[in-house]
Amino acid sequence: MRQLAMVIDLNKCIGCQTCTLACKSQWTDRGGREFMYWNHVETEPGKGYPRDWKNAGGGWEGEQLRPGRLPRLHEDYGYPAEFNYEEALFEPTEKPLRPIQEMQWGPNWEEDQGAGEFPNSYFFYLPRLCNHCTKPACLAACPRQAIYKREEDGIVLIDQDRCRGYRYCVAACPYKKIYFNPTTGMSEKCIFCYPRVERGTPPACAYQCVGRARHVSYLDDREGPVHRLVNEWKVALPLLPQHGTQPNVYYVPPLSPPAFDADGRPGDKPRLPENYLEELFGPGVHDALATLEAEIERKGRGEASEVLDILIAYRHGDMFRLDRGGQQGGQGDA
Amino acid sequence: MLPAAFAQDLPPDAQALQDAGRLSVAGPGAPPLAVDDPRWDAAAAARLSLHPQIAITPGSEPVPARTAELRAISDGQSIALRVQWQDPSPDHSDGGRTDHFADAVSVQFAHPEGDGVLPYIGMGEPGRPVTVWYWQAGRGAEHLMAHGFGSLEKTAGTAPEHDARHDGEGWTVVLRGPLADAPLPVALAVWDGAANQRNGDKRLSAWHLVHVPGAPVERERYGALLAQQKVDGDPDQGRRLFTAHGCIGCHRVPGGADVAVGPDLRLAGAHHWPGYLRRMIEDPSAFIVPGKGYGIPGADGTLQSLMPRQALDAEEIEHIIAWLAGLGEKGGVGK
Amino acid sequence: MDRREFLKGTGYCGLALMFGGPLTALAVNNPAQAAAAAARGDRAWEALYREELLGTLGDAQGFAFHCSNCQGNCAWKVYARDGVVTREEQVAGYPQIHPRIPDANPRGCNKGIIHSKEMYQGDRLLYPLKRGGERGKGQWQRITWEQAFEEIAEKVVETLDEKGLEALMVYTGTGILSQGRRAGPLRLGALLGAQRMYPASAVGDMFTGASLAYGVTNIGHSLDAWFEAKTIFLWAMNPIVTRIPDAHYLTEARYNGARIYTITPDYNPSARSATDWVPVRPGTDAYLAMSLLHVLLRDNHIDEAFVREQTDLPFLVRTDTGELLRHRDLRPRGRDNVFYAWDEAADRAVPMPGTAGHHRETLRLGDIRPALGGTFEVQGRDGETIEVTTVLERVRAEAARYPPEETREITGVHPELVERMAADLAGAERAIINIGFAMHKYVSGTMTCWAAALACALTGHAGDRGGLDTENNWSLGGLGDLSNPKPARFGSGFFTEWLNGDMEKSMRRHYPDEHLRKTAGYDSDDVRRHVEEKKALGTSYFGRPSALLLFADNMFRRNKDESHYRETMLSGLDIFVNINHRMDSTALWADYVLPAKSHYESWDIRGELGYHRYCNITVPPKGLAPVGETRSEWEICLGLARAIARAAKQRGIEQIADPDFLEQEGDMAAPVIRDLARLEEDFTLGGTLPDDEAVVRWIMENVPAIAPWTPEDGAKHGFVILNEQAGYTSPLAANRPYYSFERNVYLREPYSTESGRQQFFVDHPTFRKLGCTVPTAMGPLRPPSFPLAFYTPHTRHGIHSQWRGNQELLRLQRGEPYIWLNPNTAAERGIGEDDPVRVFNDVGEFHCKVKLVPGVPPGAVVMDHAWEPYQFRKRLGLNNAVAGVLSLVELVDDWGHLTFSPNWDGNMIAFETSVEVERSDGGVQ
Secondary structure, eight states: OOOEEEEEEEETTTOOOHHHHHHHHIIITTTOTTTSSSSEEEEEESSSSTTGGGGGSSSSEEEEEEEEEOOOIIIIOOOOOOOOHHHHHHSSOOOOOOBOOOOOTTTTTTTTOOBSSSTTOOEEEEEEOOOOOOSOOOHHOOTTEEEOTTTTTOOOOETTTTTTOOOOOHHHTTOOOOOEEETEEEEEEETHHHHHHTTTOOOOOHHHHTTOOOEETTTOOOTEEEEIIIIIIIEEEEEEEGOOOOOOOEEEEOOOOOEEOTSSSEEEEEEOHHHHHHHHHHHHHHHHHHHHHHHHHHHTTTTOHHHHHHHSSSSSSEEOOOSTTTTSSSSSOO | OOOOOHHTOOOHHHHHHHHOOOOOEOEESSSSTTTTTHHHSSSSEEEEEEOOOOOOOOOOOOOEEEEEEEEEEOOOOOEEEEEEOOOSSSSSSTOOOOOOOOOOOEEEEOOOOTTTOOOOOOOOTTTOOOEEEETTTTTTTEEEEEESSTOEEOOOSSSOEEEEEEEEEEEEEEEEEEGGGOOSEEEEEEEEETOOOOOTEEOOOOOOEOOOOOOOOHHHHHHHHHHOOOOOOOOOHHHHHHHHHTTGTTOOTTSSSSSSSSOOOHHHHHHHOHHHHHHHHHHGOOOOOTTTTTTEEOOSSEEEESSSOOOOOOOHHHHHHHHHTTTTTTTOOOO | EEEEEHHHTOOOOHHHHTTTTGTTOOOSSHHHHHHHHTTTTTGGGGHHHOOOHHHOOOSSEEEEEEOOSSSSOOOEEEEEEEEEEEEEEEEEOOOSOOOOOOOOOOOOOOTTTGGHHHSSSSOOOOOEEEEETTTTTTTEEEHHHHHHHHHHHHHHHHHHHHHHHHEEEEEEETOOOOOHHHHHHHHHHHHHHHHEEEHHHHOOOOOOOHHHHSSSSSSOOGGGGGGGGGGGEEOOOOOHOOOOOGGHHHHHHHHTTOOOEEEEESOOOOHSSSSSSEETTOOHHHHHOOOOOOOOHHHOOOHHHHHHHHHTTOOOOOOTTTOOOOOOHSSTTTOOSBEEEEEEETEEEEOOTTTOOOOOOSSOOOTBBOOOOOOEEEOOOOSSSSEEEEEHHHHHHHHOOHHHHHHHHHHOOOOOHHHHHHHHHOSSEEEEEEOOTTTGSSSHHHHHHHHHHHHHHHHTTOOOGGGSSOOOOOOOOOOHHHHHHHOOOOOOOOHHHHHHHHTTHHHHHHOOOHHHHHHOOOOOOOOHHHHHHHHHHHHSSOOOOOOEESOOOHHHHHSSSSSHHHHHHTTSSSSSEEEEBBBOOTTGGGEEEEEEEOOOOEEEEEEEESSSSSEEEBBBOOTOOTTEEEEEEEHHHHHHHHHHHHHHHHTOOOEEEEEEEEETTEEEEEEEEGGGHHHHHHTTTTOOOSHHHHHHHHHHHHHHHTTOOOOHHHHSSEEEEEOOGGGSSEEEEEEEOOOTTTTHHHHHOOOOTSSSSBBOOOOOHHHHTTTTTSSSOOOOOOOTTSSSEEEEEOOOBBTBBBBBTTTHHTTTTTTTTEEOHHHHHHHTOOOTTEEEEEEESSEEEEEEEEEETTTSTTTTTEEOOOOOOGGGGGGGGGGGGOOOOOGGGGGGOSBTTTTBBBBBOOOOOOOOOOEEEEOTTOOOO
């Protein structure tokens, strides 16, 4: 099986939500999917989206599935608010423009909040989508074998002819990136834009990422950015690898400006605590950050750095290699 | 008791099945759709025990059984089935909620053509498919086919007409469709949305026969059914044999360990006719519930059951069946 | 080993007995199933999502950009099906300019990407509306375009006739900044002689600090230059949020080894993307800037050759008067605008070439070697001895007052950080100081910006060595005949708004005079006096209008002391027409609301005010169905022109002479004629400009910077590439980033200042009175009567109020306005996360929710600006609690390059107000 995979560079993600909306307008602005964000960006640290997903169970414990919770529409995902435009703007009223039903949560509820004490507060943006795992807990949990991994690209799909909306997959996914569609009564999730990929166009979230933070290529394509960043340079790591699903979305961990000491002097410790980053990205995060810092220093001295040149991505098209022949990809027209 | 007018329809084997509580007779006439149609009062009521499905994961917790009342009215062309069961909280699927499950009921119809063998109660089996009329609160009714757990599919068949009412204590649901889609053996399942029930997490009856007066009667079939109903062994010996032959190492039974290599048998008697148990012991690979890891590919590529044929003679098998057939009989899961 | 393998080949029953327990909660399916399922043949269902993709791609494709007051200017593909826009996607086809510079793809952000939702959203204006009841009461009647045009024209002609031309204001706000759509209202207003304000000043986006230094308010580089810089200061700027399409050049610059300092009070997204965050306390930036100069001068980080030639730092200053030494000081009937330096070679004062009054229009010094320091004596025109010193000496003396160890108490910035900033600025081959639009929202912003310009000058950062950036500015040229066929009454923005809205009241209420004198060096009466003087000049204010045609402007949202501004403004208006694509907080109060097309619906072009070299074209998808009865601005202005001509004829006033403007007729100067009867012909240039497509074609054919591209090229690609003539102070080279002032630095052309150089000494009496003849520290002004500093930076979820009410974006926020508070500041007041609060002071109040943000400094209230007032309880927006104070420096007029023009106007001061916050148990409804 080949595996199409993604690297998201958290130093280039600017939290702008363009990916979120690229995905939404491509797939989830209709048909009961309105509340879904197959791709979203949340601010870390935080409860995230759906609310408290990190404590909602799922994933593997050895060869066993860990039980998981089903997120609630209003409280955990956030209801897709409709607004009283007509009443507020075209009728005699003093009422403000508001969600008709008050919002309790949303995919970006904690935007720019983070943690820590001023002036040593910290945060970063974490874009999340289905990880198209090598060992998907969702697939294992589906009693109907409605979930499968495509031989040609490893994309994990929920067969919409077979799904009966039982939501074992929702509970089993440790990332909570499967959504139950109350309108169709079936579960849906990120499809890695396979209809675009099949036409030679990268997934909307990646291709339309204005921060140029996302690379897409086959994991075994040695010329591709994903292989080089993940396997050669080891600067891209899976999120919460301890869940055992072997994700195929990898993250370049975030750098941060130094924290200030008690006297207000900038120190030499990054303000993002390293143990916190290790919880998210595993023990490889220390080496990954050290590699980045060393390479940036080289660049600063005017020396060459292959890994930074990949991350810089001089041409947008260089970030994507979709065709299996391993030739230049990603310039296709959707 | 059968209404005398129709008793003549029934072959003697059928009468025996009725005596065993495994058969009821549909009322005659145009099948009504409304749950409160007065004609339902005249139709005979069968009371079916619905035990939690605990044999296969994902399944139910060993919750208490519920009773459903089943009435049928058929004119020989189409049939209406009315199911009533207790469920004080009506749970609908149309609230747009993601963490919530709806109450539902299904009527599963077997197609015991050919050898007249009843399919596996859990959604049939390959070669012995079942038709399912499925109704979910808030979503309506579907016509489905299946040949084993996990194989349910929408089919070209027309969805049954439906009517439903919740009266504060429970549901009354009528499903009506062509009789061709409704051969006689039926099984009921209900799901309680409030308990997050869906899929194999449900309460389930054993196969039950609905006799439609005036419908063609095949004596052979009733004979075959009767044979699947009969059991002639000693439960106590059966229990000993079950342990002695190591079955208890893989199947959970009352008093046994918490194992799940094979299906949980604590409610074997509540869901299975003896004939099914006999078939499985004699030839474990004849049917393997797919996708649960009960089978491994054999040399020829076909799936072979993890359970070997046991060195048991016919008499010993009957003892084990007699013991298993009693499990869950009292309406609960034994310790 | 998985379970299946374990069982294989064992007497499994017995073993399973031993391992029975742990197997209970076994996976429903095992991993082997993955392979089995992957190999499945039945994948016909996958057609489902393929068809959905085709659905979004539609049956027609056009191009567009989003031309509100965002300078991103990004080319998009717009897909439509059955006449309805289905989706938009970035063109992502801009060519790379050089292999070592990352390309500009894909330009476009979260706002652009949902514009198709905005286009059909519930706040969209669909039909011409006329108010039924009182203004602002929401009683609307739908009327026809003909009725609207006729009634409006009647009133406009009546106003022109009875109250004069200046009584009509035709103002196009920053909701449209594209050259195509903006042309219509500009042209109509100019033909009518209507007054219009300067938008950059009206919204408070002037960089007066840059104007002082360069005579140009908007200078800088194309944003791809970030990638080449080794030191970058992002000062009062948050480009990760506000420059989304170009933010990657910053993150990529960091990977390229740049040191990036983000200088902001809160730990904002740009701070988190930087190598260093400089947590300056709100409004104290000028002290930090002066400390930066202090260190640069102390450590002699001075590029002497640059300073001698390119700056006024060697210019001589009289020690007696504190004024620059001028030609008139030395010669009878000498000139005012010829200045001197001390020539070390000749040991005497010499007039410097390139100053405004000097006959040699070059910066070349020839044999002159200007002294940078020292005290000298020159002989005055009456033979007296005048002691002079250099500007640099003055600068040194001023900077000496601000050692970083001392300013730390004010700014909160550790001296080590200042030292490092200075060293990195001086040491970098290429350094850039970006000044954000937030800077001049403080009165001290002018000084901070000027000091930052000085820091760049000392270290020689100009031309392709970088330098100050106040948002780069192309100069397309060639548009005058389209947008200004006759002279319009072009007025100051901030000044007009302040007067029209009677903001003096709130200034006097909020700032006790004693406090103002202490922090700013002037008081309310000084402001009043300077206002009257500036008014008397008659060059930048035309009085409060009585008829207002307002295009794409949200003045009742934008202005300070919000409700009072609105009431004052409305009280003088006989007719208020609002032309807009959506119902905004200003349109709510109009007499007539005319529904305009928005970004995808008519031909348009945008090449000006960009961060890049690409000029984008809007070509609507074929067959696009009109949204309601909307019309483009051009179509609306044409309708108005036609109706005004008709009404004028009926009234018998076919022409109005406008003696305020003269045009040459033979040997005579004659008043400009406002030819109302010919308005339609004039508007359409004799019928050659009937519609938006014709306008775009005209622009492409007449703007030199667009050559050789044709409209067909634009329609094919969605963009064309500007040529080198687009550059303003430098040519725009095809294969490298753009930097300012190359003409000055390399060709030695004088700057547009009085000194002809980068200027750091201004001896206007106001500057002398305020002690700011050279850059100095001042502020903050906020009064202590309320304890919290209130500032309102730009949001990522809107361009000002545009898209602020967008459903998709509100779902990515919290659906309603909120302030940001430090958790400790909130806790002291018993306020918790998401609580409703009342924000108040002696100006007014508003209600909203609270978001606890640890990166916000204690003692501050931060709010994403530009929520629509109608999103607040009782529709009282955030500017109800902001006072309308002015900067005295920005009121200076009629002095050298500090004379009202697009390069010299002032700002609405937005961040100098204090507030208090309390829990609001009345909620936010």
